[in-house]
Amino acid sequence: MKTLFLSAIVATSVMGATLANEAKKAGLQPIPSNAKTLGKLTSNPKNPTTSAKVELGKMLYFDPRLSKSGLISCNTCHNLAIGGVDGMSAAIGHKWTANPHGLSSPTVYNAVFYSQQFWDGRSPHLEDQAQGPIQAAPEMAASKDYVTGVVTSIPQYVTAFQKAYGKNTPITFEKVTDTIAVFERTLVTPSRYDAFLQGNLKALTPAEQKGLKTFIDKGCVSCHNGIALGGTMQAFGVVAPYKHANVGDFKGDKNGMVRVPTLRNIIQTAPYFHNGQIATLSEAMIKEMGRIQLGIDLSDQETTEIETFLKSLEGKKPAVTYPILPASTAKTPKVDAVN
């Protein structure tokens, strides 16, 4: 009896070890638990992470005064409290304008692990990405000059920039967005799944491991891979048209490719798809992906297995102390909020 029991444990461990290797071979990678390795992945060599930049970047990320209305911050659409998104089917911006392409806000958590930013992948990294929404008329609607005007009108911000970059570095719009990106690079969420890939074979339950195996075997991993389980450009609606494709005029990049969203924290990033047309992590959503991307009909059991695995991707969010921002001054540009 004892031998049988031990054998079962050994068999499970062997299976777990095999699965972890299989996952790695299929292109799945953990968020490194080693701070040095993680730092290499999350610090931009051209814009290295320092604590002064992270702290300032956090303030700017939460500061609604960077928007023309004074009401919308990065955190409005990429709300760190609710999975780094806004929960909207289409992002809502300046004066309640819905995203004109019907696009949903992607999560900022783990976005550092993406090889491209934006749904059409037009931006190579977070430093560049952050420039977009601040200026976009339906989002934060602020010009570069407006943003630098706000920041330079507030002495504590000027001091914080000097602390982060030295006394002689001019405060440009690009410095503002570079700094926001440094903060965003810290927003990674390791999970039990990462512990599993790193060798802690008990970190995932047998049902979650089964789901991971199905996820790999059925081919989901062909697009949802890497650290983010997403983040690269892939064709969309490969085999069959997407059920809700008639919402919005978004067509992906010039080759029709769409940036694959991360599956990390997926429970919190509803509604799903680029146009937010599927409300919950349901069988419908997983089956729809199988149908349009892989040309397969996933069974109810396979769908449930995959769903069980996906739920294990919920990660630990970094603790963020809500910033106390320095006060505006008489020089701070006037907002355009009340119609």
Place this chain on the structure above:
Amino acid sequence: MKTLFLSAIVATSVMGATLANEAKKAGLQPIPSNAKTLGKLTSNPKNPTTSAKVELGKMLYFDPRLSKSGLISCNTCHNLAIGGVDGMSAAIGHKWTANPHGLSSPTVYNAVFYSQQFWDGRSPHLEDQAQGPIQAAPEMAASKDYVTGVVTSIPQYVTAFQKAYGKNTPITFEKVTDTIAVFERTLVTPSRYDAFLQGNLKALTPAEQKGLKTFIDKGCVSCHNGIALGGTMQAFGVVAPYKHANVGDFKGDKNGMVRVPTLRNIIQTAPYFHNGQIATLSEAMIKEMGRIQLGIDLSDQETTEIETFLKSLEGKKPAVTYPILPASTAKTPKVDAVN
């Protein structure tokens, strides 16, 4: 020389002690530094403060899903990062509706020390107050049922309510707002001014003390008194009409009385007056108050003195860890956001 120097110190201390007493006699009170005394003031006997309620109240305060759009939280208009306000002249709410009376969002910091809530004082305490904006059509626009529907659809919220109130207490709209109020009651901001009133006579500079003396002598203290330096109902435009009275149709309570705003953290709570029509803490604002409320022409010097004192009221904000909110479920009511 030494004797002269010592005499000067003694004289300054005596002056400081006299001023602190004078301030107390005029009705100014410090935020108690003793936790027990503070607790007596900030805990509602009918809704006593507990750490479980504070933590849950914080989550609810920051949760945009309590609004019908899913985009507006208490913190949107009472943003803890920027002085507990939104920086708008008139509050902006559901689908970017400006407050129909042209009213500006009052700060949530130290609102626990107010004897009435809302600009027209129609609410006796924070528990009652919190019910207003969540339901108001131009603010969060959510019905009572909608709010309880959201909260009860999220198992972690149900557990947190049980932890805060016991297993058998039903989750009502009033329990939700009671809990938010408990969190708001923690938002007090002691400053150097409080230390001064409590006997640390070096806590205010001589110029700030001079400003406090002018503030008392000129009669500002007749309305701006108590712990909040405000928070009671007073007539507005007593002596002369307010310069910007033609903005909005707000007329105060049935007797024309208006709730006096706190002067704490005033640097961060611009724009000023109930309709936000004066943008900065300028001479213009202080002089306008002297003119319409006290019937006096404050000199440039007196105005500068008072301004110097007011700046000393900037307090230390409590550290708030930004909450990670539990995910919505398939049962969570659908939002009304995209037009």
